[in-house]
Every structure is written in structure tokens, then in C-alpha cells.
Amino acid sequence: MGRQLGHIKAARLDAPRLQKVLALLADGKPHTTRDIVRKARVMAVNACIAELRQHGAEITCVRQAAPNGDGWRWYYTLTKAP
Numbered sequence: 777m778g779r780q781l782g783h784i785k786a787a788r789l790d791a792p793r794l795q796k797v798l799a800l801l802a803d804g805k806p807h808t809t810r811d812i813v814r815k816a817r818v819m820a821v822n823a824c825i826a827e828l829r830q831h832g833a834e835i836t837c838v839r840q841a842a843p844n845g846d847g848w849r850w851y852y853t854l855t856k857a858p
Contacts, residue, residue: 784823786830789858794831797824801835801854808849821852831858 787794796816800807812821825835834856842849 784826784830786827789828789831791827793818794824794827797821798828798833798854798857801852802857804854806838806851806853808851810849812852825852828858832856833858 789795793816796818797812800812800816807815809821812824813819818824825837829835833854836853836855838851838853839848840851841847
């Protein structure tokens with residue numbers, strides 16, 4: 777009996793942490809993981825993004841070199857609200 781892959785048990789869309797992330801991303805601009813943690817005051821950003829996607833949100837994720845050349849940054853952009 778294998779575990780089904782590719783499906784998560786998402787929180788309800790009205791969950792406060794998902795609403796905070798959704799409100800921040802609603803401007804349609806790219807936001808780094810760190811921006812989301814600081815401004816929406818949530819942790820596990822990738823989990824929040826996955827849950828929003830389960831509810832029908834379309835969110836792109838792009839990895840870019842950090843502006844100072846030290847490491848990478850992940851940028852999330854909401855292209856379609858749930």
C-alpha cells in the first residue's frame with residue numbers, strides 16, 4: 777500500500793495564515809520568501825503556497841541570484857487568485 781503523492785491536506789482558505797499570505801501576494805508583484813515571512817508574519821511559506829494552490833490559486837515561483845551575489849532568492853507571484 778503506497779502513499780499517494782502530490783496531494784496535501786490544505787487548511788481552509790479562510791485560515792488566517794493563508795489569508796495573510798494571499799493579501800500580501802494580491803498586488804501581483806514578486807515577493808521573496810523572506811518578505812512573506814516578515815510582512816505576513818507566517819512561517820513555512822512553501823507550505824502556505826502549496827495550500828493556496830490546492831484552493832486554485834496560481835502562484836509562480838522563480839529562483840534568482842541574490843542582488844548582492846550571495847546565494848539565491850525565491851520569488852513568489854500570484855497570477856490568479858483562488
